[in-house]
Amino acid sequence: MTSPVREIEIRCPDCNSYYQDWFRPSVNLNLDDFDDDYLEEASTSTCPRCGFRVDHAMLVVNRSGVWCLDDGMEGEDEDADFDDD
Numbered sequence: 001m002t003s004p005v006r007e008i009e010i011r012c013p014d015c016n017s018y019y020q021d022w023f024r025p026s027v028n029l030n031l032d033d034f035d036d037d038y039l040e041e042a043s044t045s046t047c048p049r050c051g052f053r054v055d056h057a058m059l060v061v062n063r064s065g066v067w068c069l070d071d072g073m074e075g076e077d078e079d080a081d082f083d084d085d
C-alpha cells in the first residue's frame with residue numbers, strides 16, 4: 001500500500017538553510033493513480049530560499065532527523081593509483 005505523506009526537515013546543500021517538506025516513502029501505482037508531476041513532487045524538494053532542488057534519493061537522514069546530502073566526512077579516494085608498466 002502507499003505510505004502516507006511524511007513531513008521531513010531538509011538542509012539545503014546549496015545555501016545550508018533548513019526547511020520543511022514532505023515526501024512519500026513508497027507509492028503503489030497499482031492502487032493509486034498518480035501522475036508524473038505528482039511523483040516528481042513527492043520525490044524531490046525545492047529550497048524556498050535559493051530554489052535548489054534535491055532528489056530525496058540523494059539525501060541521508062542524520063542523527064537529528066534532518067535530511068541532507070551525505071557530506072562524506074571520510075572523503076572518498078577516487079584517485080586510483082595504478083602502476084602501469
Ligand SMILES: [Zn+2]
Binds near residue numbers: 050
Ligand atoms: Zn537553498
